[in-house]
Amino acid sequence: MASVKIIETSVASGNTGGDMYDSPNGTYIKALALNTDWEYFDTQTVDGQIWYDLGGDQWISEIYAAPNINDLEVRSGTAKVADFTTATVYYSPNGSENTQDNPTPLPENSEWAYNKAATDSEGTIWFDVGRSQWVTTQEVVDEDAGGDIEWSGSGIFQYPTYSDGGINADMIRQAASDMYTSVSDDQINTIMAVAEHESGNNSNKINNWDKNAQEGHPSKGVLQFVGYTFDHYHVANHDNIWSSMDQLYALFNDATWASDISLGGWAPNGPVRFPA
Secondary structure, three states: OOEEEEOOOOOOOOOOEEEEEOOOOOOEEEEEEOOOEEEOOEEEEEOOEEEEEOOOOOEEEOOOEEEOEEEEEEEEEEEEEOOOOOEOOEOOOOOOEOOOOOOOOEOOOOEEEEEEEEEEOOOEEEEEEEOOEEEEOOOEEEOOOOOOOEEOOOOOEEOOOOOOOOOOHHHHHHHHHHOOEOOOHHHHHHHHHHHHHHHOOOOOOEOOOOHHHHOOOOEEOOOOEEHHHHHHHOEOOEOOOOOHHHHHHHHHOEOOHHHHOOOOOOOOOOOEOOOO
């Protein structure tokens, strides 16, 4: 059964939970506590907002609830819109666009205080920059993340350099953190299995026999990127296809990496998160 997590609170509840109604835009019943999970049975879209049917004439809006949220953290920080894009505002993570409060996207280089961070099932992090106003790390960066990441002023991040060789769990976690995404233990195991399957976890591996090689584009490196695919997904200043860390950055630069990485012939298919 599908479920939603309570991601927002209301003034009416004393900022303790999300409002539940007897029907979409109906009569208020009670508040559901923040960060709790509730099964839902159906959805309706009313006035541009998704409503979740919790059963027994109990409905909650996407303003207060979202599906496929693995983690919700109440913390403060600053989200900055990169200078190569604008940021769309949503009612909830992966929800409907909130054009009521934000008729236009947030402008490039603008900074917005956030009070909550949510991580969805794809590993994407979302920031709550205002009541029912969420932005994604596919379009903004967390200026309070710390670590070795520095904003270069040109919309491109500068990342630390790592030695070549195979990959390990620590490298995967570091690459995911550097790319403002999160990775679960199961996903780490999958990435490690792909590296073992594709290259024997060898950054110097080159495939000279398959169709790509016959067409003059052999796959290379620990995750066996084809050259033009790596060129498309690589991160600025990390364009060495033989570098295991650069390949991990390219992997996490795929907006749909979590669903694209799999055994038996994986390939990135999503939009580029941070164009080089």
